[in-house]
Amino acid sequence: xxxxxxxxxxxxxxxxxxxxxxxxxxxxxxxxxxxxxxxxxxxxxxxxxxxxxxxxxxxxxxxxxxxxxxxxxxxxxxxxxxxxxxxxxxxxxxxxxxxxxxxxxxxxxxxxxxxxxxxxxxxxxxxxxxxxxxxxxxxxxxxxxxxxxxxxxxxxxxxxxxxxxxxxxxxxxxxxxxxxxxxxxxxxxxxxxxxxxxxxxxxxxxxxxxxxxxxxxxxxxx
Numbered sequence: 133x134x135x136x137x138x139x140x141x142x143x144x145x146x147x148x149x150x151x152x153x154x155x156x157x158x159x160x161x162x163x164x165x166x167x168x169x170x171x172x173x174x175x176x177x178x179x180x181x182x183x184x185x186x187x188x189x190x191x192x193x194x195x196x197x198x199x200x201x202x203x204x205x206x207x208x209x210x211x212x213x214x215x216x217x218x219x220x221x222x223x224x225x226x227x228x229x230x231x232x233x234x235x236x237x238x239x240x241x242x243x244x245x246x247x248x249x250x251x252x253x254x255x256x257x258x259x260x261x262x263x264x265x266x267x268x269x270x271x272x273x274x275x276x277x278x279x280x281x282x283x284x285x286x287x288x289x290x291x292x293x294x295x296x297x298x299x300x301x302x303x304x305x306x307x308x309x310x311x312x313x314x315x316x317x318x319x320x321x322x323x324x325x326x327x328x329x330x331x332x333x334x335x336x337x338x339x340x341x342x343x344x345x346x347x348x349x350x351x352x353x354x
Contacts, residue, residue, distance in 0.1 A: 135293070136230075137251070137289040137290075137292040137293075137311050138205070138230075138249050138250055138251075138255065138292070138310075138311055139205060139206070140292040140293045140308045140309065140310045140311065141185075141205075141206050141209070141249070141308075141310055142205075142206040142207065142208050142209075143293060143307070143308035144307045144308045144310065145186075145206055145208040145209050145212065146208050147305070147306070147307050147308065148300070148305065148307060149208065149212060151302075151305075153300070153302055154186050154212075155185075155186065155300070156185055156186055156188060156342050157188065157301075157341050157342055158186075158188050158191070159188060159339075159340065159341065159342075160188050160189045160191070160192040161188070161189050161244050161276070161339045162337070162338075162339070163244075163274065163276060163337045163339070163346075163348055164189050164193075164242055164244065164274065165192070167240075167242070167272070167274045167350060168193075168198075168240065171240070171272050171350070173198075173239060173240045173272075175196070175197045175198050175199065176199065177198075177199065177239035177240060178199055178201075178236060178237075178238045178239050178240075178268075179193065179198055179199060179200045179201070179238060179239065179240045179241070179242070180200075180201050180203065180234070180236075180238040180240070180241045180242075180266065181200060181201070181202040181203060181241075181242055181243070182203060182227070182229055182241065182242070182243035182246055182259075182262075182263075183203070183204055183205070183243050183244065183245070183246035183249075184202035184203060184204045184209065184210075184213060184224065185204060185206075185209050186209060186212055186213065186216075187202065187209075187212070187213040187216065187217060187224070189202075189242075189244060190202035190213065190217075190220075190223070190224070191217055191220075194217065194219075194220045194223055200223055201223060201225060201234075202223055202224050202225070203224070203225050203226070203227035203229075204224075204226065204227070205226065205227065205228045205229075206226075207226050210224045210225065210226050229258070229259055229262040229263075230250075230255055230258045230259065230262070231258075233262070233265070233266075234266060236266070237266050237267060237268045237271065238266055238267060238268060238271055239268050239270075239271045239272075240271060240272055240273070240274070241263050241266060241267060241271070241272075241273040241274075242273065242274040242275070242276075243273075243274075243275055243276070244276045244339060244346075245276060245277065245278060245339070245342075245343060245346065246259075246275075246277075247259055247275055247277045248277040248278040248279070248312050248313055248314060249310060249311050249312065249313075250311070250313065251286050251287065251289050251311050251312070251313040252289070256313075256323055257323065257326065257327060260323060260324060260326075260327035260329060261327050263275075263327075263329065263351070264327050264328055264329055264353055267352070267353050269353065270352070271352065271353070272332070272350055272351065272352050273329070273350070273351050273352070274348065274349075274350050275348065275349050275351065276337070276339070276346045276347065276348045277314070277315075277320075277346065277347050277348075278312065278314055278343065278345070278346060278347075279314035279315065279316075279345070279346075279347045280336065280345055280347070281316055281317040281336060281347050282316050282317075283314060283316070284314060284315050284316055284319065285312075285313070285314050286312065286313040286314070287311050287312045287313070289311050291309050292308070292309055292310060292311050293308050293309065294308070294309045295307065295308060295309070296308070296309040317334060317347065320347070320349065324349070324351055328353060328354055329351040329352070329353060329354065330351060330352055330353070330354035331349050331350070331351055332350050332351065332352055333349065333350040334347070334348065334349045334350070335347075335348055336348070
């Protein structure tokens, strides 16, 4: 079976981990912590992370005893998290939200820098539908994506997996290319509305040192 374009991070992780390095920083995302506090998410709440990567946000929440399931489409990323956080081994799971489902619903779902990896309209729609279907009736979801809320662009998905030279904290490295689509807030709101998700908060934030600018929305089912 051929790999989907949005699975390219698997190869990127493998390349960088084989050198004994990590791809991203270990600094957690402030907007995740802020949203948990603002919307009254407690350690008794059920939380799902989509696209946990190397576990920078999951680690902080798990160490604070939050009931979190952290997922990623990349087996390499999940293995990395389970190896580096063995105490929380069972809190990490491989999941493709475009094709898989879970048996639970969650009080909070969050995904940082995940939706911009999905370029095709139908893939983005499935992402939002997964969130809708897995939220508790009064649950919230935090979605962060690259962009400034205005500019729209998308990459050529046929170039995913093609080796590219990229900047890394260790210097220039040759890694698999990945996909990217940035949308405006207007486009994002239309996408969410079609999936019966209502924006209750939106804005621009950062996730330094990895992302200088991230759009974010907090949504609930409508």
